[in-house]
């Protein structure tokens with residue numbers, strides 16, 4: 081947008097403005113290097129997309145319908161949805177979805193659809209479920225029951241069975257975790273479905289919160305069941321986690337037939353109002369599209385393989401130092417006893433109660449792991465026994 085369309089009145093920043101931005105940038109450089117507890121891949125380069133920051137991209141409404149607002153990246157968004165549908169074992173022609181603002185919105189969408197399809201349904205979810213789900217349930221005002229978790233963070237299937245048994249007369253909506261936030265646990269979709277079958281539950285819906293592990297399991301040799309072939313009805317994934325993105329984003333996917341239940345045409349937009357937000361970023365779909373182009377499936381397999389190797393390395397190093405760290409199968413979340421606040425703060429270790437974790441995202445090197453293990457091992461304030 082150079083030449084006659086160049087923005088007016090926003091030339092070079094004033095020196096004070098520049099100084100504030102420089103100081104922020106320097107601080108971000110520093111904190112990014114020591115970000116080890118949150119599942120965000122910080123190792124990326126999207127500079128090829130910088131020119132697109134000059135356009136007011138807006139993918140308002142349904143990505144599968146054209147909109148009156150022509151400055152958009154809908155065609156790219158549809159390619160992203162098709163690629164994710166493929167990863168989630170849903171034929172592209174049967175798939176519907178859109179690029180969200182993150183995992184929370186995708187979870188909200190799944191629950192919203194579930195309620196449209198089963199207005200009287202009760203939502204069952206484990207204790208280890210992400211906090212966004214409780215918030216979403218409150219926003220949507222859906223009846224819900226929390227199920228116990230096992231020590232490793234996975235659903236307690238006996239508790240699920242007993243609780244669903246008592247409510248056999250109501251549709252069952254299961255919020256399954258494909259990688260819990262704290263422990264990276266994966267709920268066994270086979271067992272969940274077996275419970276629904278054993279109890280002859282006619283109306284049911286399974287939403288998978290696959291924020292992190294949804295981008296891991298498609299790339300390992302022995303994945304736990306996770307996709308539409310395993311019986312899920314919708315899934316939410318994060319884009320800024322494994323793939324990495326400078327703007328939070330994600331993908332929600334479901335079956336096209338379900339969405340007809342919520343579709344409503346809006347003449348003013350010339351599109352369908354099938355999404356939670358109205359205006360949506362047209363830039364984040366470009367980020368995901370570019371990452372998929374850049375890595376390809378082989379590149380993502382390597383990326384994920386390296387993350388898992390680093391997680392194995394971290395567990396080994398912790399254990400060598402007498403710290404009982406562990407991780408779930410196919411998980412990059414390494415759980416260990418909560419160290420002192422100083423160590424937690426220095427490495428942004430995302431603590432909960434008496435545990436903390438390191439998530440071996442691609443920017444986490446062996447040196448970083450070694451530094452964290454050393455800090456924990458020499459940590460006087462460690463709660464480890």
Ligand SMILES: *Cc1c(COP(=O)(O)O)cnc(C)c1O
Pocket residue numbers: 181182183184185210212259260261289290291292318328329330
């Ligand atoms: C990160 C995460 C979310 C939320 O994702 P946002 O992108 O932060 O909204 C939901 N569920 C799980 C399991 C997560 O790890």
